[in-house]
Amino acid sequence: MPTNRYYSGPTSDHFDGTRFFSPGHPFNKSRTDLLKWQFGGGKVAWPKAYPGEPFDVPPVRVAGSGLRVTSIGHASVLIQTFGLNILIDPVWSERASPVAWAGPKRVNPPGIRFEDLPPIDIVLVSHNHYDHMDIATLSRLRRRHGFRLITPLGNDRILVGADSELTAETHDWGARVSLGDGLAVHFLPSHHWSARGLGDRLMALWAAFMIETPAGAIYHIADTGYRDGALFREAGRLFPHIRLAILPIGAYEPRWFMRDQHVNPEEAVRILRDCGADRALAHHWGTFRLTNEGIEEPPRALGEALAAAGIAPERFRVQRPGGVLDLTSAP
Template sequence: MFKKFFTASFALFLTACGASFGGTPDGERLERMKASEQWNDVEEKFQNVIPTGGIKPGKRWELFKAFWNKPPDPTPEDYPPTLTPEFSDIPSASLRVTWLGHSTVVVSTAGQHILLDPIFSERASPFQWIGPSRFHLPPVDIKDLPPIDAIIISHDHYDHLDMNSIKELVDTTDALFLVPLGVGAHLEERGIPANRLRELDWWDEIQIGAIKIAATPSRHFSGRGLFNRDSTLWASWTIIGPNHRVYFSGDTGYFEGFREISERYGPFDLAMFEVGAFNEAWSDVHLGPKNAIRAYEQMEADVIMPIHWGTFSLGLHGWKDPAEEFAKIAEEKGYRWVAPRPGEYVEPGVYEPKQPWWKNW
């Protein structure tokens, strides 16, 4: 009784502050969620393939100490450099991947544009007056994006599902929103039409023009409030065009499923893995640089690119640390790696930026 009262009261507080837990799946949506192999009938929530907690056993004390010994540079002293994205004159037979910061990416191939995890707000938070703020402005305004064919959301955390951006995108594009099971309830609660939504389980596929998109497994968790953890699904994503294939990890810890994803949908021209917000205490749900390289080694992919870094301070490390460690390991192993600036594109085999631009900021 108290839990329900507290949840309702806190939801009213969030609404008064201009934020929301999001929607609660019910009806036919909930029945489809319960039919998923990822659904735990006993606990009535989604689960990972292998047991996964937020903090690894035995690491709570180390995490507590880390909070009191934060690095001197969690944010840059000045705005990092951004470039104005180039979306015009992309040959339909080529692949261009444009990083807009954090996990926001535009994949352009076969004459189509796919937008992933768009966050254009100032803060990665349910509020825009408190919470982690951006290191840099978005390299492009939503209104200046190319015609978007599909918008993919990896999971419902605030640094990936940004409702302010979603509401603007639904008004400025005709794109379908592709989300994991249950996440559609959040979007419908904020007025996104049901006919613009497609909810996918792991291994579900959808054809958008010449491009096939598949939701694939990841090892993470979900939740936008205090009491709805794992009430919606999380996913990585593959984008398969006539000539090129791309993998996008979303948020995930290391698990053995990367190999199966590659066997089903590879080889990939480019694989994007999250490297930021890493710490040994929560390595079950966030890769970090070392495990991003391990995951890449499980897959057949030509080029590896880091995401989920360089825009918000969400971890207990210096803002440069994810890129610095990632580039060091990838270089030592002789892998093809890229690290674009916000707004810069990657075109495998044509333009592969790997200069350590972060060193001067």
């Protein structure tokens, strides 16, 4: 039996002693499946450049219940509320790849220039895939900002192995981590998987985040399959007032390969309804070409899904890098 190089701990309903898994929904895609997808055709070409909105220059802080969320690109967002500045899955690198000379290359610059970032207090990293855990960016942030780095189990070993000063707090699903002043982050399950290479699949945990604030919760799902939707209905039950859900809408084709790990826009709308969030913000599209769909297909399909569900488009916002969702008044 292989040894887990990142984490050692008791077995649970989502850890078998060596690998993590989604209870009742194990990740079952093989290398043969991967090759079938990669060589199966059907990939829609992307443009070499897909400009975002003008660069955002965020304020130093957003006080009280004001909520300001900047789209940086792909899954990276800056959340400012109650005086805290929180970065989720920050990626400023040119490629989402283990090497600098190959792999998915961004088609727009980050929506905030690195030098224009406000002081960063908290960095949340959802899992270890290269489009979410960018160690070059995390090291660059560490040299400039004295933040707390918080991530699921096992990922600390990856981080410190690459940069000995990248210390991280790690937590399991179900954890509540205080951020101070009545704010906390909860680690919630999602249907996904993890790997940095060929020999470490499922050896570090992944998670969705629920940021608890006195004005309502902020639900950030980095990557997930929909499955039966039970996870998202349970999130809504546990947190009856979700002020904002930040939901993925891209990287979903072909469905036979992606449905277990990435929702499509129709499923993202289902998540919005399941969890009962007041509003949603789309992410995980339009920066790195990871899958088969065209660059503008996710927002187009989202619009169709919202119309079919009878949900006003302003309730589920789509914005390019540099775009800002600014909710400055209390809900």
